[in-house]
Amino acid sequence: MKVEQISVFLENKPGGLEEVTRIIKDADINIRTLSLADTTDFGILRLIVNDVDKASRVLRDNGLRVSRTTVVAVEVPDRPGGLHGILEVLARENINVEYLYAFVEKSGENAVIIFRFDDSDAAIEVLKKNNFTVLSGDKLYSL
Amino acid sequence: MIYNEDFETLPREALEALQLKRLRQVTERVYHTVAFYRRAFDEAGVKPDDIRSLTDLRRLPFTTKKDLQDNYPFGLFAVPMSSIVRLHASSGTTGRATVVGYTKRDIDTWSELMARCFVAASVTKNDIIHNAYGYGLFTGGLGVHYGAERLGASVIPISGGNTKRQIMILQDFGPTVICCTPSYALNLAEQGRSMGVDMEALKLRVGVFGAEPWSDTMRQQIEASLNITALNIYGLSEIMGPGVAMECLEGREGMHIFEDHFLVETIDPVSGEVLPPGEQGELVFTTLTKEAFPLIRYRTRDISRLFAAPCRCGRTLYRMDRVMGRSDDMLIIRGVNVFPSQIEAVLMGIEGLEPHYQLIVDRAGTLDTLEVQVEVTESLFANADEVKVLQRLDRRITKDLKDYLGITAKVKLVEPKSLQRSEGKISRVIDRRKI
Structure with a gap:
């Protein structure tokens, strides 16, 4: 009954979020919902997508730190x-x-x-x- | 145990008399045989005859790495090539390689000093020595090899690389002593374990490690993973190669410098002023007996400090602390001297961090600031999708830097690829101060 969520580590800088959405768009993955936790220096973007495996693979391939949580x-x-x-x-x-x-x-x-x-x-x-x-x-x- | 009791335990007074005699000989000789030194001495307004005490050494000019490079390849040799029996060279990763030469007598001296190192590590002729320092232009392999032969021990000249075969030989030949870089020792231990070999059960009992800076934490790791005693050795090709200084098994606190062959000073890397023993500074060596490639006041760029106190092993020779860093890398943050290697050691003491970091030095008003950027690692983030876990890490790094180094730094966790990656040497420090 659990759902898999992807978390991405982001530095707090212009273009950080845009990079993630671009990678996901290019892989033809649909974001179902998301939330962003932010601090002064960094943020954690949490995503629920229609293809968890593919999304975590493409994000990781682009050099981002990705973790999967339930x-x-x-x-x-x-x-x-x-x-x-x-x-x-x-x-x-x-x-x-x-x-x-x-x-x-x-x-x-x-x-x-x-x-x-x-x-x-x-x-x-x-x-x-x-x-x-x-x-x-x-x-x-x-x- | 002591190999050459006569020289290694010489009373300081007799040792200093010997040093002065040899210093006068070497200055006289380089002045008349090496054009570079004649010019440098003349420019400094000093003649070999002016050297009447060991303190007069300070009147002589320094020799730098750049001087060596400018005289590439053989410009600083003090004997004709017919008297040279061996050439070695540095890797030259930061510019032109530096080339060093040895006469037959130089090789003989070097062999003895390496034999002294082994004996200080309790090695005898009954030992089998696994020598995994590289053989070739690098001084490590052959330097260790000749010392081992001089002692009469059995050498396995395995050189570097081919780790699987090294592990097989460690099992089959049963060497009792291992010589390599400390990082390679850890690598051997890890690979052996992954091959299912009980690395602690090997016959190895002592390791002689050097050629790169390492920490006490690393020493403990090596000792535990190979079940050996790990000792530190110091040397550099310009001065001779391995065997300039060696830690003794009895003291294990600082490396004895073979002062009958090398005159050592520590200086303030900025002002060039000579510092008293105990104070941290750049090591400067003058070779006292080398024939082919004598060096006067050579600035090593290695930062350490000297211990003048007698050692329980009985040697009267001064000791040097482990190398803390390179003077080219030294940062001064609000008056506190820090080396990137020290910051790295703190970071590596924190579980889950990898040595991917960058240091940004800046100035806010009149105060220097340091920002330590640390990459968030895969293993850390895999278990930490919560802000509080990362903030806890941030605080831990800040606290450790304060506790261990006395510096206040701002820690910033960054994305992996954001830090510079390069082949060879990475620039760890970005200095934005406009001074």
């Missing part, structure tokens, strides 16, 4: 308090969220949030137990 995609009711409901459960069960960002497309009537947990397996178990829908990679890429 994240969890969860359906969240698209109404006030929807996200809060999930976080409340996670807090109660003592599950730590490293970071999260939103998926661009909706899944039916629901929004999709991408979570990175310390322990994905434990998080998935808790989410399922509490009747949240965790999306598989295949499902997510085809939204």
Whole structure:
């Protein structure tokens, strides 16, 4: 039920992001969603794409530092308090969220949030137990 | 153990008298046989007769690498080619090669000094020596070889390269001593392990390593991976080759300089002023007995310091610290002298970092600043897609640089390809100061 995400190390300089999007475009890969964590000196660009293997290969071939991490995609009711409901459960069960960002497309009537947990397996178990829908990679890429 | 007790334990007073006698001989000789020295002495307004004490050495001009290159190939030889029995040359990676010559007696002296080195490392004629220094124009291979033969030990003249065969020979011939560069020793240990060889079970017991700067951390790695005692040797082809100075097994703290053949000074690399023992500076050597290629006050560019204190091994010879860097590379950051090699040593002490870094020196107002750019490695980033992991690394590097070197640097993590890659020597330092 886990989703693979690509992380790219970027220096904080003009043209850094453009280089990544160009490499991905040239390889004919579609970015499904992304998020950028930044500090004064460097940033980490996190991507969910339709072809993880190919994307990490072309980025690496272009001399970028790439890592693959597993994240969890969860359906969240698209109404006030929807996200809060999930976080409340996670807090109660003592599950730590490293970071999260939103998926661009909706899944039916629901929004999709991408979570990175310390322990994905434990998080998935808790989410399922509490009747949240965790999306598989295949499902997510085809939204 | 001491090979030549008479000379290696000579009381300082007698040693200095011998040095003065030899210094007067060599200055007299070069003045009359080498045009370069006659001109240099005349320009400095000094005659061989003016050398009446060892302190008078300071009146003589320095000889530099450039002087050697300007007189390429044989311009500084003090004897006719008919008296020369051997030629060696430096690699010449930073310009023209420098060529050195040896008479029969020079080879004889060199052999003895290398034999002294082996004995200082507890090697005897019963040992088998695996000599993986390169044989050829480089002085390492043949220098070590002649010393080993002089001692009567058995030499395996394996030279460099062909690592798999070296590992086979290490197993089959059972050498007890290994001579090579420290980085090659680590390489042998790694490759042996990957071939499934128990490198710690080999008969090797001691290693004599030199020809490149290395750290105590590296010494511990080599000792653990080959289960040997690793000793440091110093030499340079201009002065003779390996065997100018050698660490003793008893002390393992600094290398004894064979002062009956070489007069050593440390100087401030900027002002040229002679420094007292204990202070870090550039090593300057004067050869006292060399016939073919005598050198007067040769600036080695190697930074080290001298220890005058007696050693527990009984030798009265001064010791030199391991080479800390090259004076051409020295940085002065807010009054603190730092060498790129020292910064590299700090970086290499941090797990997951590779030696890909660059140093940017700049000046903000009146203060010098140092930025250390370090590449994020594959292995580091593979487990660290979180900002906090990289920030922790950044802080760790900053702290280690402060703790070990006393410098405040700004650390910047950079993308891999952003740092210059080159064949041969990489320029590690970019100096943007406008002074």
